[in-house]
Amino acid sequence: MKNSDNAKMRQQLPEERVKNFFEVALGLNEEEALKEAKRCLACKNPQCVLGCPVGVDIPAFIKLLAEGKRKEALEKIKEKNNLPAVCGRVCPQEDQCEALCVLAKKKFAINIGALERYAADLEMGQTFKPKAGPKTGIKVAIAGSGPAGLTTAADLAKMGYSVTLFESLNLPGGVLSYGIPEFRLPKKIVEREVDYIRSLGVEIKTDYLIGRTLTVKDLFGQGFKAIFLGLGAGLPQFLGIEGENLDRVYSANEFLTRLNLMKAYKFPEYATPLNIEGKVAVIGAGNVAFDCARWAMRLGKEVTLVYRRSESEMPARKDEIENAREEGLKFSLLTQPVKFISDEKGYVRAIECLKMKLGEPDASGRRRPVPVENSNFIIEANTVVVAIGQSPNPLLSKATPELKINPDGTIAVDEKLMTSIPGVFAGGDIITGADTVIKAMGAGKKAAKEIDQWLKKSR
Numbered sequence: 001m002k003n004s005d006n007a008k009m010r011q012q013l014p015e016e017r018v019k020n021f022f023e024v025a026l027g028l029n030e031e032e033a034l035k036e037a038k039r040c041l042a043c044k045n046p047q048c049v050l051g052c053p054v055g056v057d058i059p060a061f062i063k064l065l066a067e068g069k070r071k072e073a074l075e076k077i078k079e080k081n082n083l084p085a086v087c088g089r090v091c092p093q094e095d096q097c098e099a100l101c102v103l104a105k106k107k108f109a110i111n112i113g114a115l116e117r118y119a120a121d122l123e124m125g126q127t128f129k130p131k132a133g134p135k136t137g138i139k140v141a142i143a144g145s146g147p148a149g150l151t152t153a154a155d156l157a158k159m160g161y162s163v164t165l166f167e168s169l170n171l172p173g174g175v176l177s178y179g180i181p182e183f184r185l186p187k188k189i190v191e192r193e194v195d196y197i198r199s200l201g202v203e204i205k206t207d208y209l210i211g212r213t214l215t216v217k218d219l220f221g222q223g224f225k226a227i228f229l230g231l232g233a234g235l236p237q238f239l240g241i242e243g244e245n246l247d248r249v250y251s252a253n254e255f256l257t258r259l260n261l262m263k264a265y266k267f268p269e270y271a272t273p274l275n276i277e278g279k280v281a282v283i284g285a286g287n288v289a290f291d292c293a294r295w296a297m298r299l300g301k302e303v304t305l306v307y308r309r310s311e312s313e314m315p316a317r318k319d320e321i322e323n324a325r326e327e328g329l330k331f332s333l334l335t336q337p338v339k340f341i342s343d344e345k346g347y348v349r350a351i352e353c354l355k356m357k358l359g360e361p362d363a364s365g366r367r368r369p370v371p372v373e374n375s376n377f378i379i380e381a382n383t384v385v386v387a388i389g390q391s392p393n394p395l396l397s398k399a400t401p402e403l404k405i406n407p408d409g410t411i412a413v414d415e416k417l418m419t420s421i422p423g424v425f426a427g428g429d430i431i432t433g434a435d436t437v438i439k440a441m442g443a444g445k446k447a448a449k450e451i452d453q454w455l456k457k458s459r
Contacts, residue, residue, distance in 0.1 A: 001183055012327040018297050021265055023186045025089070028111075033118040037066035039103070040110050048112065054151070056080045058097055058112055065115055073119040080156040081116075083147065083441065086118060086176060088117025089185050091438040092317055123192065132200050133160035134184045137310065138455055141166065141224040143210035143396075146174020147437045148428030149230035150197055151444030152451070157200035159452050164224070168207040171187030171261065174232055176437070178261040179253075181291050183298070187260075207272035211396035216403070216424060219241055225458070226423045226451045229411060230444065233390040233429035239283070243340025244386070246348040252288050252387035259295050280384025281306050283337060285314040287386035288434075290324050296385070297327055304330040304379065306337060307358050308369040332379060334358070336369065342382065351379045390434045416450040417443070423458075 010026040011017060015339055017024035028036065040062040048058045056077055064073035077084045093113035101109035138161050142153045150321040153163045169178050173190045198204060208214060210231070219227050236251035255274075258264040264274035280296040282289050285307040296303045303322070307314065310333050314321060325331075332353075339352040355375035358367035382404060397405045404412040404420035411426045413419055419426050427443030429435055 011323070014323075014328075017183070017323075018294075018327040020183060021298055021420065022182055022203070024183050025120065028114050028118045033065060033115060034068070036111055037062045037115055039108075041102060043102055047102065048097040048110075051097040051100040052080075053096070053438050054080050054445050056097075056116075061108065061119060062112070062115055065119060070119055070122050074122055077116060077119055080445075082151055082197060082440070083437075084116055084149070085120035085123065085189045085191055087438055087441075088113055088115075088120050089189070090180055091116075092436055094318065096438070121198075132158050135162065136160045136163065139164065139222075139224045140350065140451060140455075141219045141222075141227045142230060143192075143227065144168075144174060144230035144232055144428075145172035145204060146230060146232045146428065146432075146440065147176065148232070148430075148440040148444040148447070149174065149228065150194065151441040152228045152427070152448045153202045153231060154197045154200055155445055155448035156451060157197070157202050159448070161452075161455075164203045165202070165207060166210055166214070167204065167206045168213075168262065170210040172206060174205050174230075176183050178257045179288070179291070181256070181295055182258060183294070184291070209395070211399040216400050216421065220423070226425065226455055228444075228447050228451060229396070229419070229424065229426040229430055230428045230440070230447075231392065231396060231430045232440075233392050233434045235391045235393045235409075236386070237389045237391060238386055239337060239388065241337060241339055243342060243348065245341050246340050247346050248277065248348050248383045249340060250383070250385045252284070252292050252385055253390065255292055255385045256288070256295070265295075265299065275349075276301065276383045279304070279380050280383045280385065281332075281379060281381035282385045282387055283307075284387035284389075285309070285316055286387065286389070287316045287320055289385075290316045290320045290329075292321075292385045292387050293329050294324050294327060296383075297324075297329065301383070302330070303328075304332050304381070306332045306335050306351070306379065307336065308336045308365060310358060311332060313358075313366040334369065335379070336377070338369065341378070347382065349380070349382060350382050351381050351384065353377055353379055390429075392430045392433075416454070417447045418450070418454070423454070426453075 012024045030220050042059050061073045061076040097112050098109040122369045140161045142149045142165040153165045157163045172194050176190045236253045258274050262272035263270040264272040280301045280303045282293040283306045293303045334356040336354045337351045341350040343349040355372040356369040359370040362368040391409045417425045427447040428440035
């Protein structure tokens with residue numbers, strides 16, 4: 001248990017939530033939030049702040065909550081965090097701010113994430129007038145409306161810049177819209193956070209694919225003095241094994257986009273078919289894999305998570321692992337797929353796997369999985385979702401040959417997040433590979449500061 005009993009995030013019962021496509025975590029009520037906020041020791045040198053990638057003054061907003069000043073607490077959070085309702089739901093606080101809470105030494109860290117959500121949800125019933133600096137008249141373009149792009153856009157708008165944000169899909173939000181399920185992050189929450197950023201004066205243009213609809217050169221030609229690339233990591237990775245092109249073998253990207261953005265779970269009301277039959281296997285053990293597995297269970301399927309290491313090496317949040325287990329997810333651990341097996345019609349019907357054992361730690365710090373000889377076995381699976389990671393889409397780099405790219409496909413930047421093209425900055429998953437929402441937001445804040453400094457020197 002990472003938090004005190006009174007502050008654990010309340011959820012629907014497993015048998016109820018596994019049938020619910022919408023939010024299942026209920027958040028704290030007023031009594032619980034006040035009680036939890038009053039546990040904060042208001043440390044003089046708060047370590048929790050050091051664990052926050054966007055630098056929220058955590059003790060200050062918690063103190064305001066303890067005093068019953070919920071509106072003021074939200075305003076304090078928004079001094080640093082433009083997406084508090086999102087972060088209160090999906091940020092891995094247990095590995096960041098809460099891990100550094102002095103009370104964590106007693107195994108009962110303050111539930112900072114739940115308190116942030118409690119403060120942020122006040123905005124569902126009220127409208128706050130954002131503060132923005134005097135207009136500079138200088139135009140800045142943001143490519144990508146995920147967490148990094150939204151944060152950069154908001155911070156630059158607060159500095160007085162004229163910001164236009166370009167999104168390739170028909171809805172802004174990036175991974176917040178197409179990746180994270182409704183039952184963890186309701187789309188109305190994303191819409192509300194995006195509306196707040198619009199209210200800062202940010203113009204958002206959807207259906208613009210930077211690198212195709214407009215190039216970097218085009219943006220400079222339209223008078224933008226700086227560009228931020230926050231395009232994320234949207235190119236799915238695959239196993240590279242036989243049978244991966246069989247029908248009903250999905251990438252996590254396609255599976256989640258059809259369900260989250262295109263609402264395939266409401267077919268035929270929404271004309272987005274999703275061919276999912278029989279037993280489902282999800283390969284991987286990150287948060288994305290668990291999102292896929294929990295979605296499939298909500299579609300009434302028997303689901304098995306296939307992972308080549310043990311549970312202790314899983315990169316997903318502990319809460320997500322436990323939630324999925326409670327909802328009925330099965331686990332096939334120390335298991336490595338080596339071949340997808342077809343039926344007579346070209347659909348996947350099974351996975352040939354090898355048993356694994358754990359060897360010495362690899363570069364990730366986790367013990368390396370090692371095959372056990374002659375241990376092949378079969379897992380029945382009529383639908384497979386491959387959720388083993390994403391990398392940046394190469395479309396932009398191919399359209400922009402002067403943009404330096406690292407061997408792993410990420411964009412190369414210097415310590416100020418400047419790319420090889422003067423005036424073009426990048427941050428978030430496009431420079432790190434797939435990572436958390438809050439780390440992308442931290443990169444967005446740094447990028448906004450560096451863009452501001454660069455523009456001031458360029459005048």
